[in-house]
Amino acid sequence: MSKKILATICIICIILGSSYFYVSRKMQGRASNSNVEKKFVIESGQGVNQISTKMEERGIITNNVYFDLYIWKKNKEDKIVTGTYVLRPNMTIPEIVDIITSGKAEPKDLKITIIEGWNNKNIGEYFAREDIVSQENFTTEVKNVAKYQEKYSFLGDLDPLGGTLEGFLFPDTYLIYPDATAEMIVIKMLNNFDEKLTDTMKQDITRNNRAIKEIITLASIIEKEVPNKEDQKVVAGIFWERLKNNYPLQSCATINYILGTNKKKFSFDDTRVDSPYNTYTHKGLPPGPISNPGLNAIMAAIYPQTSDYYYFLSNPQTGETVYSRTIEEHNRNKEANGL
Numbered sequence: 001m002s003k004k005i006l007a008t009i010c011i012i013c014i015i016l017g018s019s020y021f022y023v024s025r026k027m028q029g030r031a032s033n034s035n036v037e038k039k040f041v042i043e044s045g046q047g048v049n050q051i052s053t054k055m056e057e058r059g060i061i062t063n064n065v066y067f068d069l070y071i072w073k074k075n076k077e078d079k080i081v082t083g084t085y086v087l088r089p090n091m092t093i094p095e096i097v098d099i100i101t102s103g104k105a106e107p108k109d110l111k112i113t114i115i116e117g118w119n120n121k122n123i124g125e126y127f128a129r130e131d132i133v134s135q136e137n138f139t140t141e142v143k144n145v146a147k148y149q150e151k152y153s154f155l156g157d158l159d160p161l162g163g164t165l166e167g168f169l170f171p172d173t174y175l176i177y178p179d180a181t182a183e184m185i186v187i188k189m190l191n192n193f194d195e196k197l198t199d200t201m202k203q204d205i206t207r208n209n210r211a212i213k214e215i216i217t218l219a220s221i222i223e224k225e226v227p228n229k230e231d232q233k234v235v236a237g238i239f240w241e242r243l244k245n246n247y248p249l250q251s252c253a254t255i256n257y258i259l260g261t262n263k264k265k266f267s268f269d270d271t272r273v274d275s276p277y278n279t280y281t282h283k284g285l286p287p288g289p290i291s292n293p294g295l296n297a298i299m300a301a302i303y304p305q306t307s308d309y310y311y312f313l314s315n316p317q318t319g320e321t322v323y324s325r326t327i328e329e330h331n332r333n334k335e336a337n338g339l
Helices: 003-027 048-057 064-073 093-102 120-129 135-142 145-149 182-196 199-207 212-225 229-244 252-259 295-302 327-336
Strands: 038-042 083-087 110-113 173-176 311-314 321-324
Touching (some): 038 048, 048 064, 064 093, 083 093, 120 135, 173 182, 199 212, 212 229, 212 252, 229 295, 229 311, 229 321, 311 327, 321 327
Antiparallel strands (some): 038 083, 110 173, 311 321
């Protein structure tokens, strides 16, 4: 064999060897040092090249060719498992392949449901019961008003030191991560409140010379007093009329809030309990919301229905709302309904 041919073969071997080591190194590489988590969905029927191209577009890998080569080299093209994965650009290709072929998908989101009219204590108990977050952590988080006031303008009237987020944790069904913190859940609920309270609603509140805190405080009482959407509008009209006339709201819901009970009938002493939330002994609105109201109650507080009623009660057996125009009529209705 001539020296020229031998030299050519050596050069080819060097080139092939260098190429092999270069490609091998690239197949072990990572896109960047970023540890930002990115959700990545692999759907049924997607091929290796479709998956790798999408990963490259998302910045999870730098070049889909090396990803494809690694998959095929390891004979794992048929072992990819569909699902939602949490991937990072600082993962190597082998690490990513290991995750998506072993089915280490992100755990499914948890569904939580916050009931209209629950107060913060109720929510905290629910989270503790469902082993989502501890009641202590949740309670601490909702007392940290100042932390959220800069981002959420509707919290502007709350006391940053002694207040809580009571009233502004919007009741709804949410999907949360299994390892969600109290802060993450609170942010979801505040974001939802911000979305539900539209710009038009905010403008109408301002137009009526009212504050968002006033609206939510009254809505929280309405929510606990009557469940029916139409009744809520009428009761809102009664309450606003009482406030205008400097007449006590006399809401049983506020007494239950103070006592931590769910009574239908109260003694005289109950209605004289010493608290700024007692709307029998204190005129005007209480210092803040007593529950987290739903959209219907909030809408009722913003857009009340006027009527010639000044009193109402709920039948403890049927839940029906009974209205009265005078105190005499109201007293007769109380007796007729076992109150």
